[in-house]
Amino acid sequence: MIGIVGGSGDFGRGLGARLRAAGEEVALGSRTPRDDLIANEDACRDASVVFLSVPPDGVDSMSRGLAPVLGGKIVVSVASPVVFRDGKPGAAPGDVSLAELTATAVPDARVVAGFHTVSAKALAGDGALEEDVLLAGDDADAKAEVARLAGLVVSGRAVDAGRLEVARWIEPLTAVLINVNRNYKAQSGILVTGLP
Numbered sequence: 001m002i003g004i005v006g007g008s009g010d011f012g013r014g015l016g017a018r019l020r021a022a023g024e025e026v027a028l029g030s031r032t033p034r035d036d037l038i039a040n041e042d043a044c045r046d047a048s049v050v051f052l053s054v055p056p057d058g059v060d061s062m063s064r065g066l067a068p069v070l071g072g073k074i075v076v077s078v079a080s081p082v083v084f085r086d087g088k089p090g091a092a093p094g095d096v097s098l099a100e101l102t103a104t105a106v107p108d109a110r111v112v113a114g115f116h117t118v119s120a121k122a123l124a125g126d127g128a129l130e131e132d133v134l135l136a137g138d139d140a141d142a143k144a145e146v147a148r149l150a151g152l153v154v155s156g157r158a159v160d161a162g163r164l165e166v167a168r169w170i171e172p173l174t175a176v177l178i179n180v181n182r183n184y185k186a187q188s189g190i191l192v193t194g195l196p
């Protein structure tokens with residue numbers, strides 16, 4: 001079972017639909033359960049992997065609030081520090097990554113950062129996502145499981161970018177791609193070349 005906290009948002013819904021289409025069981029969580037959305041806590045409870053798909057300013061408090069149900073689980077942090085200034089997309093990263101905030105809030109969670117370069121709009125479409133997913137994390141087994149899930153979503157590969165700290169430099173890439181998308185009126189992703 002996969003839980004998606006913030007599963008009412010465009011990213012969580014798109015990711016959930018892709019994972020379901022690939023045969024995974026997915027629970028969509030929300031602060032306001034309704035229709036196909038259940039409480040975030042309930043979406044986490046029976047999940048072995050939980051995607052934390054809430055806006056950056058909600059990551060710390062949501063992680064702390066859900067800590068009792070996230071312990072021991074693989075928690076995938078997809079949050080990016082995107083901000084819009086005068087309508088222009090940018091990034092306002094903190095001293096540490098959003099993924100590290102979650103790791104601090106839930107010390108016994110197996111936190112993996114990833115999917116920051118996958119667009120919600122692209123997820124919502126039905127075409128193949130011909131792109132890679134960058135992953136960062138300190139738990140190799142957790143990263144391998146998230147890489148398996150990434151392989152269900154994109155036709156590229158899951159690229160191991162290293163330890164969780166690397167999330168500091170992956171997370172703001174979302175803002176780069178939003179700017180690219182605006183310039184090209186496209187849904188861009190990334191492909192890492194030169195790998196064996």
Ligand SMILES: NC(=O)c1ccc[n+]([C@@H]2O[C@H](COP(=O)([O-])OP(=O)(O)OC[C@H]3O[C@@H](n4cnc5c(N)ncnc54)[C@H](OP(=O)(O)O)[C@@H]3O)[C@@H](O)[C@H]2O)c1
Nearest residue numbers: 006008009010011030031053054055058079080116119120
């Ligand atoms: N959109 C993209 O293309 C994209 C790409 C890469 C990464 N990301 C990252 O993925 C995450 C989710 O993206 P999104 O576009 O789906 O975001 P979103 O629509 O702004 O938020 C997702 C859901 O989070 C809940 N939420 C809103 N504010 C919250 C708060 N302060 N605390 C806790 N929960 C809150 C809401 O659900 P309820 O009201 O139902 O609880 C909302 O529907 C973000 O961190 C974003 O940076 C997005």
